[in-house]
Amino acid sequence: MLKKIFSEVVKNRECYIMLAPFMILFFIFTVVPVLMSVPIGFTDFNMVQSPKFTGLSNYTALFLSDKIFIKSIRVTIIFVFFTGPVSFVLCFLIAWLINEMPSVLRTFFTLIFYIPSMANVYSVWRIIFSGDINGYINSFLINIGIVTSPVQWLTDGNYVLVTAIIVQLWLSLGAGFLAMRAGLQNIDRSMYEAGAVEGISNRWQELIYIVIPSMKPHLMFASVLQIVSSFTVGTVIQNIVGFPSTDYKAHTIMTHAYDYGWVRYEMGYASAICMILFIIMYAVNSVISRFLGKYTD
């Protein structure tokens, strides 16, 4: 048995040597910390004393007595529903439309659409949505007469989630969009020519019969990225509408974990929250990648 494994390793030694530099770092700095953090969810850990094992009590407390956690799940689902799929489709659509442009405009538009993700400056949004008449949105709305008094975008419980969703959409276009651009650029020109010979006559047919099927790996990548960025949203919201947000109206699961981890120093509880988030994301990712796999094959 051991001999068999050994001969397998020797046979593929080139593979393992090429994998080694990345995998060693990845194992030490990502896999080990992840493995170490999983058991923390079953303990009471305040970062000063060593963790005390408490069994499933963190998890039962989360679902049975933490009303704000249940609320945060609802907020996160709303948030994901409005930012995830919209952003994914928008990323693809914009990347594809840019690809249809002449080459000078392509560089130009790619830059315009990607700059927001490089300049993740939240303070400018606080000024745009500012609650007094100096805010750009308020002053615009008052000028054209839609509202008469300034709207409290950042503090009114009715608006905080909408404001956060808009900012997140603006920020989230970046990474997925760029990966899709790379995918589009990788499509062989001859595929289009072959398609034209076989009677594909307009852009929409090109999109459905050539572009989407050959972009499957990039779509998968963008979807994972979108899942991660929309489910784990927290910092953006905290920076825009403050922490905690009015009536916990924009309180996501990640904000809840931040609250328990870095404000109350209940790391065990925070870790349990993150574990539940991971399980949800893993399930969503499996469903989506199965669906994408089926559709693009």
Add this chain to the structure above:
Amino acid sequence: MLHIRKNKASCRQSGQKKGSTVLIFLFLSVLGIFMFFPVYLIVVMSVKPVEELFVFPPKLYTLRPTMKNFSDMFEIIRQNRVPFSRYVFNSITVTVSVTVLQCIFISMSAFVLAKCQFAGRKLINSIIVIALLYQSNVIYIMQYMVLAKLNLIDSLLAIILPSVASPMGLFLMKQSISQIPDSIIESAKTDGAGLFRICWQIVMPNQKPALMTLIIFAFQSSWNMQSGAFVFHEQYKTLPTVVNQVSSAGLARAGTAMAAAVFMLVPPVVVFTFAQKHIIETMAHSGIRN
């Protein structure tokens, strides 16, 4: 006769295509204005004199641009005990090493994971997806413990090494390389090329768009990396850490904060523009693929 009709048809087709190109251009322009607006505001506010920052109605331009915000920013940074050049040096070291190491390590690993059959491949692939999806604020504590065990706390390596091991970049490259037909790699193998040569001479030249994307991701994230909890000595801190001190003083320093944002934005934009240009040039030249 048939020939003429065919010509006509293709004429109409290209006319249609031109028409819709204009429509697409308009659509992208309108959307682009929305996307670019906040960035435009950042730039305008960074050159606005302080007294113009809070007037009603808020203005979208300034007639008296000033560099005062920028000089204020440098003034604030200069008050630190450590000279400004030290932060610049730290940031450049971190950015360049993370970007270069990521490109080399990730390219090789991604190629092997996408195109070679060996024991453990499936396992590694699923670990990578799990690592991508598992986001926990406890990880930082555990990373701290690992770094402490390795005696790396309070050095630039504490910032560099954890960020080289990014599952995101690996996943991107792996997905992109998986599209290369197996036949190319098989034929290279029968020609006697080793995996290392196949990776660098056959696969990677075909992966320039993905590689450029990887470079942009790596550059951007490491350039914006704050030294965080792993570094305590001021002399090992990075540029974003000090620049953030400037902007954390609230609305009173709004102009200076915007100047800091513009200052931090310039290098990624330059790298991005360069990478984009490079992609398009190589796409234009690489007529022969497959």
